[in-house]
Amino acid sequence: MRRILLIYILLFVIGLTTANAQFNQGNRQYDENGRDQYGNQIDPAMLPDKLDSANVEVQGLPPTLYMWRIKNELGDRVMIPADTAFHHFQNSNLTEGLTGHYNYLANMGSPRLSRIFFDRRYPEPTIFMEPFSSFFIRPTEFNFTNSNVPYTNLTYHKAGNKVNGEERFNSYFSVNVNKKLAFGFNIDYLYGRGYYNNQGTSYFNAAFFGSYISDRYQIQAIYSNNYLKTNENGGITDDRYITAPEDIANGVRKYESINIPTVLDASANRNHNFYVFMTQRYNLGFRRDIPKAENDTTPTKQEFVPVTSFIHTFQVERSRHTFRSKDNVKDYYQNTYLNPEDPIVKDSTIYVGVKNTVGIALLEGFNKYAKAGLTAFASHKLSKYSLMNLEGLKSDHYNENEIFVGGELSKREGNILHYHAIGEVGLAGTAIGQFNVKGDIDLNFPLWKDTVGLVVRGEVSNRMAPFYMRHYHSKHFWWDDDMAKEFHTRVEGELNIARWRTRLNAGVENIKNFTYFNQQALPAQKSGSLQVLSARFNQDFKLGIFHLDNEIVWQKSSDQDVLPLPDFSLYHNFYMQFKLAKKVLSVELGADVRYFTKYYAPAYMPATEQFYLQPDDDRVKIGGYPIVNVYANLHLKRTRFYVMMYHVNQGISKPDYFLAPHYPINPRVLKFGLSWNFYD
Incomplete structure (x- = not known):
């Protein structure tokens, strides 16, 4: 808690300093045409409500802001809504995800793996960072902000007590120097003590960002630094401490979680990752008059029409992974490659990329014949890896160069038809033989009194397995295998009917040379092809203040021994939504449940932080257990607040609450969270 108070003090000092720059903008003078004393044209939406006789502002600016994310390495921007919605806020910090799609190790922020195959991401930058997708933010997932007043968001989540509880504090600050230039920072601190022995998580991220968006020149940049420390306990020694405690210890019917013995008690992983990401573009174009309505006597305004863009994106990244262990559990590891006489483990590896x-882009819409945008691009990536050596005195070094060329075709304007296709092919280095082509098309058409959206997506790729699945050296795990390239073919379709609150998604993927971690927690490839079928159905109902949101996901793997998946994953949320206090206080009172059918879910290996197929001599099914949370969710002006009783059904149904083999989820616990937006 002391560290959180220090962070608050730091935010307060920085906020006072940066806000002074914005106060100067708040005291500008404006003429009748909306220009300030410096001659800058001011957006009418950003003008103050009231001016005194000297045209000096006497009332603060009404807050207006917009947010966006960077879609790809070409720097395309995608507008997103500001994070002010209170629906699902109570689930926003759950490691299992908003609707419970992830298997994880019980503690907040611990490694996780999606049960929904189509939701899994390619492991970038390394396989060691991918399990922390609930915390680690990639450049394409970062939120940029532009606002006419300083914007700050403070969010705090807490559960449990000082012995076993969890806390997370997040601060986000953005300020504009002028209409085009903005900068800010994000601080994210997570500390989960853990309800089971040696399961603590301690993560810290500090990110600084900036953007300059004008008609001709645009630049967006991020510096992100991540420290992640994860204690590893290897799971509990016997599942019966949860499922049948009276069978193993003198008739005791219930164990406190902290008293349940675990396999490991002196092991920990550390990941330190930082990246610098910058994307910029320069637009060539012309200015044209904006058409006016008849009898409009205001001066003619002009708009800039971009024709051609020159694009450059740069990213440098460094990631260090270490595993330390003083545990000496008999037969826990099958092999020992380094210092057999020393039980202490000191594994490490470094990646630098x-x-x-x-690229150069011919933009859509600069005249009536330019119905689509066309982009050509090329990329070069240098990756360096440092692995442990058998001699123990120096490192083995691997360098990989990749050169790709590609193109993009897109139509984003209009209300009926949009399409986008992008592809790249390897020209040199390890990129030879690799390619990736994907695209989507969406059609919006009227149906009765509603608009129906139809989306079709497709992707074809031939790519190498991630480096650390081809090469890795450590005390107990050692492999060097170049492997065959994976060939993926995926097709998806989606139907949306907003008025009916209906969404249906279905897809199929075929994979040749599927790469996975086998029963020995070693990389392997399936010879031949593997197919995955999936369908997702969302249907929400509303009757007055009563709401029922439903999601049903069905999926089928053609080889459950290589790619185990549950047949069904369900999420249901029943709640009342209404307003109080002269309709300024929004309230949600409800309960939600997540459930999936039993299957042989992947086990977890602490020494590599990877999920792998369960060993033949220790196979257990998980699932078939509903997890129910009861919550109250409130929103008052700029403040969101929730109180939730997590796992409220503990002790009511059969105690079989595992989201990973031998890793029971947390017992019943009260959680709460607060998010506060400041616009000054």
């Missing part, structure tokens, strides 16, 4: 992408 530098990537540049350049």
